[in-house]
Structures are given as structure tokens and as C-alpha cells.
Amino acid sequence: KNEVEQSPQNLTAQEGEFITINCSYSVGISALHWLQQHPGGGIVSLFMLSSGKKKHGRLIATINIQEKHSSLHITASHPRDSAVYICAVTNTGNQFYFGTGTSLTVIP
């Protein structure tokens, strides 16, 4: 049973395209995290949100608590955005659950 589901699993885009990655979860949460895992394996936290919307540069994250759904958007995608994007949630019992990740490749 996966508490966190992401789609798509793999995504290939042309440079400049607008990208959306989706995350659905089945547990009550206190926070949702979007992480970026680089090809070398390192993990960077992009966003942590519990409501509404956050923006950082070309990245936008939204969450709909009622629908248990979050999206990560990348505007004007660039080859350096190529990475695995991971959705994770902290449930109300402070346990962490991770999605399987979305592998993004941006082609010049």
C-alpha cells in the first residue's frame, strides 16, 4: 500500500516547456514536501507546505488539502532541471512517507 502516489513516473520535456508533476496521498498530513534528487544521489528540499501555494524562482508548489493532492510546476524548464522529483508527507503521527519519484529529463 502506497500512502503517496506520484504521476507521471517518467517525464521527458523540451527545454522551455511548462511541467507539472502530481502527488496524491491517502493519509492525514501535517506537511507535504517536494524534494529534488540529483543524478548523483543528493537530495535537496524544494518546498514544505501545509496549505495554499509557494513559489521559488521557476518552481511553484500547490496543495489542496480537501482533495489530498499537490502539484509541482516548473516554468520555462531547462536541462539543469533534469532530476528525480519526490513528494513526501509527514502524517499527523509524525511519520514520513515518500512517493516513488518522478524522473524528469529536459532535452535542449
Add this chain to the structure above:
Amino acid sequence: EPEVTQTPSHQVTQMGQEVILRCVPISNHLYFYWYRQILGQKVEFLVSFYNNEISEKSEIFDDQFSVERPDGSNFTLKIRSTKLEDSAMYFCASSGTVRADTQYFGPGTRLTVL
């Protein structure tokens, strides 16, 4: 910019041996975490640590695992008797002064159990 560091970057051990993975969290952070990622699989939560004790742990974190903050700077994960299935990348993370702060991840230690 402060960062989380982990040593070693790669550890190879024989099945049944004890290993200690070390992490130095960001200095003013109060919450510490260990995660693992088996090759090709998703990241899994192991344990969180606050105020010198475990605050949450997953089903994976059984009696073979222990964590410690021995000296106020290091945060260690010990696996007492390694199994082949413990082979994975282990990530340490830390977050600030409230539990809901953003987590900062270390570069990971790749553990290979032969």
C-alpha cells in the same frame, strides 16, 4: 552556507559486522533524521531524533538499529549485525528549531554489505 555532512561516503562491510554511519548536522538544528534508499527504490524514513531521544521510528528501524548523538555535534546510526538487505544509501537530515522546518539532507553514505 551551512551543510549537513556524512562520513564515510562509501562503506563496504561483511554480513554480520557492525557499522556506524556518521553525520554532522547543521550546528543550530535540533531535529535529526535518518533515511535509507535501496538502489532503484524510494526513500524510506528510518528514525527521527530530538532532545537526545528518538521521537518517531518506522517499522524498518528494528532492534538492529540504534542512533546516538554522542558529543553534541555528531549524529550516528549504528547497525549491529548487517544483513545483505541493509545495502542502501543512507541519508541523514536535520531541521531547525521547530519540527515543521525544512529538512537539509546530507550527501549520503552508500553501504554495501557483502
